[in-house]
Amino acid sequence: MDGDHLAGVADLFGGLTRDELDDALDELAFRRDENLDADVDQAVRDYYLVGVDIDGIEMFAPGPVAFPDPPEGAEDLPHILDVERREPPREALAEAVRNRLTTDVDQADAGSERARYLVDVTYDAEAWAPVDLADVRAALTED
Structure with missing residues (x-):
């Protein structure tokens, strides 16, 4: 999964903690019945995702080089995961x-x-x- 897809997953929620992002990717892999090769650390290193501290919680949001593109099947994630939409400033x-x-x-x-x-x-x-x-x-x- 490329950086734009990872940013697309984060963009569905505005921002996700690392655990929430991992849960979203696990759910997506389960729904697609495939192993997703997603390197979150590389996406952060390459500025597709940016980690930001909001009220003492680090969350990841789409970064400056990303063109957020939710991967196939991701559109249902906001309905499946118990995570409210966030708007990092x-x-x-x-x-x-x-x-x-x-x-x-x-x-x-x-x-x-x-x-x-x-x-x-x-x-x-x-x-x-x-x-x-x-x-x-x-x-x-x-x-």
């Missing part, structure tokens, strides 16, 4: 992405493939939420 999502990008800058060598990817993420994030990431881009492109 855009400002909190923007801050979470800024914090992640700032941390990722320290781990990416300027000019590397990862740095180039993160530069693209900064542009996506600025279009996605109220955040200015020019300083992060500059740090990623320093030689």
Whole structure:
């Protein structure tokens, strides 16, 4: 399952805790009678999902590079799971992405493939939420 599909599952609810996301994926696999290959950690690493703390609870919402696309069979998940729709504030999502990008800058060598990817993420994030990431881009492109 790709990052857009994982973001699509989270988008059905606005945001899900890790346990809720795992439950949703388990239910989806059961309904489809197949093993779903879903790497949530990779989706977070690649900014398809963003983890944000809301009232002391970490939840995952669609991230700045995602085009949320619920996978086949996911449309019934909100009726099956006992999870109310949430609306994580855009400002909190923007801050979470800024914090992640700032941390990722320290781990990416300027000019590397990862740095180039993160530069693209900064542009996506600025279009996605109220955040200015020019300083992060500059740090990623320093030689």
